Amino acid sequence: MSAHGVIYAEEDFLQLSGLQHFAFCRRQWALIHIEQQWKENLRTVEGDLFHRRAHDEQARERRGDFLILRGLSVVSPSLGISGKCDVVEFHADPKGVPLHGEEGLWLPFPVEYKRGRPKAHQADELQLCAQAMCLEEMLCCIVLEGALFYGETRRRAAVCFTPELRQQVCAMVEEMHQLYRRGHTPNVKPTKGCGACSLKDLCLPALMKRRDVATYLRQAMEGEP
Numbered sequence: 543m544s545a546h547g548v549i550y551a552e553e554d555f556l557q558l559s560g561l562q563h564f565a566f567c568r569r570q571w572a573l574i575h576i577e578q579q580w581k582e583n584l585r586t587v588e589g590d591l592f593h594r595r596a597h598d599e600q601a602r603e604r605r606g607d608f609l610i611l612r613g614l615s616v617v618s619p620s621l622g623i624s625g626k627c628d629v630v631e632f633h634a635d636p637k638g639v640p641l642h643g644e645e646g647l648w649l650p651f652p653v654e655y656k657r658g659r660p661k662a663h664q665a666d667e668l669q670l671c672a673q674a675m676c677l678e679e680m681l682c683c684i685v686l687e688g689a690l691f692y693g694e695t696r697r698r699a700a701v702c703f704t705p706e707l708r709q710q711v712c713a714m715v716e717e718m719h720q721l722y723r724r725g726h727t728p729n730v731k732p733t734k735g736c737g738a739c740s741l742k743d744l745c746l747p748a749l750m751k752r753r754d755v756a757t758y759l760r761q762a763m764e765g766e767p
Contacts, residue, residue, distance in 0.1 A: 550622030556718055558616070558625030561672050561711070564718055565665035571718070572727035573741050607634040608651075609644065616676035621715050627673050629653040639683045650677045652688040659694040664707070666690050668714065671707045 557575060564571040573579045603610040609632040617624040631651040632638075638647035652673045656666055667690070674685040689698040701707075721728070739745065 548622070549619050550719075552619075554719070555617070555622050555624045556715070556722060558623045558672050558676065559669065560718065561623070561714060562665045562669040564714055565668045566663065567733075567739070568717075568721070568728045569745060570739060570741055572721060573745060575718075576722060576725055576727055579741065608632060609641070609648065616673060616680060618672075618676040618679045620679060621672070621675065621712070622719055623672060623676065623715060625673070625676075627652050627677075628655045630677070639681050649683060650674075650681065650685055652677065652685070653691055653698070654688070655691050655693070657693045659692050660690070660699055664710070667701050667707060668711055670701050671703050672711050672715070674703050675708065675711060 560571055560575045563574055602612075611630050611632065612628065614627045614630045615624070616627055629652070631653060632641060632644075632648035633651055634646050635649040636647055638649040640646075641648050652670055654666065654670045654673065660666075670688050670690060674688055677683070678685050685703060687700060687702050689700050691698050736745070
């Protein structure tokens with residue numbers, strides 16, 4: 543259950559992938575998921591193509607003691623989120639759970655594909671942790687770790703799903719639900735990442751950075767920068 547013991551109805555589920563947007567910038571998340579605004583740039587197009595290659599839902603591979611599923615749909619009624627995992631590897635393990643159509647017991651290991659390289663913030667780790675929490679709720683098991691695969695480095699980065707990371711997921715998802723219910727788009731807090739954001743022309747971080755609208759209009763009329 544959520545921190546408040548709530549089980550969300552299906553119509554109230556939020557997109558799991560939105561957690562990454564939310565962790566990066568709450569305003570970006572609201573513009574996309576509340577106001578339904580989106581604008582492609584080179585980064586988003588490349589990222590979409592990268593994910594499509596990972597999301598071949600017809601592919602089901604068996605490699606010795608592990609099974610690979612792609613584009614697996616996941617859901618958590620207690621968090622009120624749903625989405626898809628790029629890849630979930632199921633490793634044969636005596637502490638695992640049974641899978642339909644497969645012999646033995648298996649433990650899931652989610653793998654998320656990212657176009658670029660590891661980032662300074664934890665947006666990618668939080669999204670992956672949310673996937674793991676969905677898998678735990680669906681399969682009644684414990685998922686201790688997963689991995690992020692970055693296209694630029696062509697390497698995996700291991701992620702441990704610590705209590706602290708899980709708590710961050712819960713807190714952020716709860717805040718997402720509160721903002722969504724209110725239909726509220728937070729004010730922007732300009733950062734260095736604004737320049738690469740596909741929504742910068744819609745968000746107008748330079749305008750929002752001004753102290754207030756009156757000041758902006760006065761400066762514009764007086765020709766001030």
